[in-house]
Amino acid sequence: MSDVATAPLRAASLVTAPLRVGIVGCGHIVEQYLQTLPRLADVRVVAAADLDPARAEAVAARVDGARALPVEELLAAPDVDVVLNLTIPAAHDEIALAAIAAGKHVHGEKPLAATTGGARAVLDAAARAGLVASCAPDTVLGTGTQTARVAVDGGVIGRPVAATAVMMTPGHERWHPNPDFYYQAGGGPLFDMGPYYVSALVTLLGPVVSVVGAASSLRDRRTIGSGPRAGEVIGVDVDTHVTGVLVHESGALSTLVMSFDAVATRASRIEIHGTAGSMVVPDPNHFDGEVEVNLLGGDGWVVLPPSGGYAGAGRGIALQDFVETGGAPRASGELGFHVLDVMESLIRAAQEGRTVQVASTCDRPIPVPLTELV
Template identity: 70%
Template sequence: MRKEASRGAAVGTPETILRVGVVGCGNIVEQYLQTLPHLGNVRLVAAADLDPARAEAVAARVDGARALSVDELIADPEVDLVLNLTIPAVHHEIALKAIAAGKQVYGEKPLADTVAHAREILAAAEAAGITVGSAPDTVLGSGIQTARKAVDDGLIGRPIAATATMTTPGHERWHPNPDFYYQPGGGPLLDMGPYYVTALITLLGPVTSVIGAASSLRDERTIGSGPRAGETVPVNIDTHVTGVLVHESGVLSTLVMSFDTVASRASRIEVHGEQGSLVVPDPNNFDGATELKTLGDDEWQVLDQTAGYVGVGRGIGLQDLALANGSPRASGAVAFHALEVMESLVESAHTGRSIAIESTCERPSAVPLTTIA
């Protein structure tokens, strides 16, 4: 990692600059491009994609960035970290190539398409002394962090249970190329579950066992927008998954992830304790209101923001990694644990038995209230 003078508003130590090369310039890169210019410890220096035109379009938006092939970017000595925004099926391949080239890695969720592939990534990184980070970094925002502080401060008493619900009709309605959402590595659990499971780990700590059930409403989906509108794609994964997570603390979290429903007024997380209950903001976002109701209260109260990064978006995890001295909050270890929880839920659904979670992780340290100028 090179040290040089930072430019623009920043959080953290100004002399530490993490030079980032992004691989995969599809839909999600736009959200990163909204955030990275405001992170004084992170600089985007290169972009690569199987479609060179997409890489060139990204590079053209960032002063000094270059459009490269994937292999050129991974080998480039001016790149400290590979930001892996490829589809889940390719996360493993790109991460291993980057680690072999001595690059740090930060990837979109999930860490890999399978636990076995994710284990290979972490093993290679440990052997090479490489730091691995992973989305979701939404849990670092003021929404989840304010809720976490409320739990840590005892505002609900001893936590007992949580519910986490995400229900939609499916991403094919809006995504022009939704194929990968309905193949192994996709589905509501591995696509949206990382936000909810990682938030539950952040709020309540690691998980020791799970039991699940799953179903699939239909075997194909019809694309609703873009040049492929009307085309059908096959479904080869469970599109409705539910289950119970048993946390090390004894808290029981109930999870519902679905691409088969029309709508829900309860697509959120709630945490319940002996003395009160919390409504937690959408874990797919960085901010939002945390609501608290305690025994004896007639009304819910909205809590002031008391923790977390304020006014940020996807990519704040890179800033956190740049300043973390090898121990980022949005870490590979947390992402691995969340992935094992999700994969085990599916295994439980298909075997009808409770599954013990082999991995664990440290509950990431809390984020103090921090504003990016």
């Protein structure tokens, strides 16, 4: 862990503005990044690559000064400082390692890799090269989670004792035109949506030391519901309903429920309960949203005004944060590794029917002051 923790410090001197970004992977998620990256003061998209050249060309055509390149040429391009890795989870470590070998920083979609073994290889390679490997989600940098962080740190709800985190949907195959990877290794509700919730819980309550859990997969097939493949049946190779308890180093207990087998829920996405009050935290898959508190002896639920985070942020804000922190981004590889380790440990606990100790740890990322994007 010591090598990984020092990598951002050694890389800080390499950070200049604008940070020049090469996107690898121009699938469904790139649309959300393109809504944010052109708005960032210190970030420039200079290149895009995809196994389908037409998709890379479509992205490049939307960004002034960007060009479409084959993956190998993008990795070698001297004007690319950081590779934004938007490939499918199974390819995350392969592309990240190639980017690092080419002397590039790398920021990837979650999870950091399909396995902790692959993620460790990425972090170790970055540390040896003096480069930074960071990882989504960066939703925790928005005003939603960060306002909750200010409240927790300020003792508004007293000492946190428990939390709940709930995500219940009928499955992404209903809306995603190519949902196969959601039901393959590295997918499922825990590994797809869990990073948002676990990252928020670690940001708010600190690292996790042990987990217990249970999991199931009640259907071995799913039917694609939209796009040119609508009606096609795909296989399911992962657990599609996962529940567990995370024991934080602080002593707080978080109950986590992640499901692709439900229809809907009225539960708050995240609730934090403390000795002096309870708090509703907005959906960690979004950047903003109202934070509500209900204090012991108070008059019911009250909305807190935004007090932390990047206001108006969207996916890709981590790259602006990369520059503003001098190469020590809050959405760090260390945090991404710990989140992945927690999720792997939870699946192992479910499979083995026992408490599993989480081998890794991380520091809580430093808070984000309330920051208006220019």
